[in-house]
Amino acid sequence: MLTRMPKLQVVSFTLESIYAHGLPWSVVQTLLSLPHLRELSLHFLHIAPSLQQGEELALASCAPLTTFYLSLPDGRYTGACSPSEREALALILRLTCNSLEHLTLPSDEAPVQEMFTTMEWPHLRTLHLRGESLSVGSPPIPYVSLFARMPHLQRLELELGQPIGVNPRPFWPRGFVADWPLPKLRHLTLSSPQVDDLIYTALPTSLRSLTLRYAPHYITNVMKEVDGYIRKDRRWRWPLLRSSEVLEILCLCLLPSLEHLELEYRADDAESELLSFLGGAFPNLTSLVMLRYRSHHELTVPLKSITGAISSLAHLQTLSFHADLPETPVRQSVPGYKGRTNYCYQYDDVQKFVAAAQSVADAIARVSPASLETIRIWAPSDNTHRATRMLVFGVVRQEEVAARAEILGGERVRVWLSRPSALCFC
Numbered sequence: 001m002l003t004r005m006p007k008l009q010v011v012s013f014t015l016e017s018i019y020a021h022g023l024p025w026s027v028v029q030t031l032l033s034l035p036h037l038r039e040l041s042l043h044f045l046h047i048a049p050s051l052q053q054g055e056e057l058a059l060a061s062c063a064p065l066t067t068f069y070l071s072l073p074d075g076r077y078t079g080a081c082s083p084s085e086r087e088a089l090a091l092i093l094r095l096t097c098n099s100l101e102h103l104t105l106p107s108d109e110a111p112v113q114e115m116f117t118t119m120e121w122p123h124l125r126t127l128h129l130r131g132e133s134l135s136v137g138s139p140p141i142p143y144v145s146l147f148a149r150m151p152h153l154q155r156l157e158l159e160l161g162q163p164i165g166v167n168p169r170p171f172w173p174r175g176f177v178a179d180w181p182l183p184k185l186r187h188l189t190l191s192s193p194q195v196d197d198l199i200y201t202a203l204p205t206s207l208r209s210l211t212l213r214y215a216p217h218y219i220t221n222v223m224k225e226v227d228g229y230i231r232k233d234r235r236w237r238w239p240l241l242r243s244s245e246v247l248e249i250l251c252l253c254l255l256p257s258l259e260h261l262e263l264e265y266r267a268d269d270a271e272s273e274l275l276s277f278l279g280g281a282f283p284n285l286t287s288l289v290m291l292r293y294r295s296h297h298e299l300t301v302p303l304k305s306i307t308g309a310i311s312s313l314a315h316l317q318t319l320s321f322h323a324d325l326p327e328t329p330v331r332q333s334v335p336g337y338k339g340r341t342n343y344c345y346q347y348d349d350v351q352k353f354v355a356a357a358q359s360v361a362d363a364i365a366r367v368s369p370a371s372l373e374t375i376r377i378w379a380p381s382d383n384t385h386r387a388t389r390m391l392v393f394g395v396v397r398q399e400e401v402a403a404r405a406e407i408l409g410g411e412r413v414r415v416w417l418s419r420p421s422a423l424c425f426c
Contacts, residue, residue: 008034012041022049025088029059032092037063042070046081046109048088057088064099066123068092071130072106081109090114097121107131107160116146124150130159130215133166133192144172144199147181156182157189159215164237170197180204187260191215195245200252207255211289212246213264214238219291219322219378240293244270247277258282262289267298272305279312286315286371291322291378301325303363311367319364320390322378327356329380345380353379354391354407361393361405368395368403375405 011031015021025048031040047070090111097119108131116136127150136146147153162168171190172178180202189211218238246265261282301323310319329349336342361375372395381389393405
């Protein structure tokens with residue numbers, strides 16, 4: 001059927017499941033034989049996880065892809081990448097590296113040794129790797145030396161989890177002599193950021209977006225642990241930076257053109273100083289993501305210092321905020337269908353959380369700059385396999401009345417039909 005669509009340029013497959021399934025190699029061959037295909041996206045699907053008897057990994061022809069997107073769910077329960085899948089990915093990349101402009105891959109499955117040491121990427125502008133920490137060579141080559149074959153890279157996203165038992169690696173270790181390899185970089189995402197990393201002083205002043213956080217977010221682990229159900233994926237650890245360490249990092253960055261900043265940290269005595277620093281250091285911020293976790297002795301959220309810092313960001317349009325509210329509900333176990341156990345939130349607990357989130361959003365709206373339009377607050381999810389979701393508020397402004405936050409209709413609570421006493425976010 002696809003061969004009868006001569007002008008087909010974009011193909012996307014999406015599987016809504018925490019369990020990754022596979023796309024047979026024969027299907028991949030058919031897709032890549034389409035001469036006009038430019039974008040291939042596979043969401044939660046392996047490529048050729050196994051081969052049929054007598055089947056060989058070969059491509060008679062391959063479309064000159066400009067975009068190749070392959071993602072797998074975090075904490076998937078399908079085991080390690082099969083040899084056929086890694087070999088299939090390597091074959092596809094060998095034939096498309098000269099044309100690709102945007103590439104997204106799970107780092108666990110990617111043939112990273114070949115990608116960074118033998119393949120050339122003359123047109124690559126976006127590289128997104130997500131999975132376990134990236135290791136090329138023995139001993140591992142520092143990240144700063146991996147991208148010399150990607151001279152036009154503008155967006156680099158390294159969403160690399162920190163495996164238990166493995167120490168975090170800096171992007172550019174102290175004492176390592178190298179030239180900055182990415183002169184055109186505009187967007188950078190680093191997981192498990194390190195204070196003693198040389199990268200911060202080398203970042204180009206033209207950088208537009210900087211993300212310093214963990215993959216997956218620490219909030220994912222927190223929500224799942226307190227919610228009482230078993231996490232089957234315990235590969236990661238989260239060596240959270242303190243706010244004083246984040247401040248130390250940002251003080252090294254000269255980024256006057258920065259428009260998007262994402263931070264994840266545990267609060268300490270320097271949090272007020274960190275938040276006050278943002279407005280002067282990054283005056284052009286339009287988007288700010290803050291995942292802050294209370295210090296171990298902190299019983300409330302210091303809204304005054306948080307809202308004061310936000311008011312100084314004159315161009316801010318969107319704020320995404322994890323406040324670590326004490327009112328965050330915990331799932332309770334309830335009997336389910338055919339003797340199964342369900343985990344859901346009690347009505348009163350959810351109402352308390354929504355009220356607390358509304359108060360936080362209102363407090364932010366009241367002192368926010370006139371540019372702020374949207375406030376997004378992390379909330380627990382009703383989905384057992386997705387720990388969090390967002391409550392989205394619009395900022396409402398009227399003459400002679402203080403601004404307020406109004407929750408948008410798509411982010412409401414609904415009653416579980418089977419348990420009228422319990423609610424979850426939908």
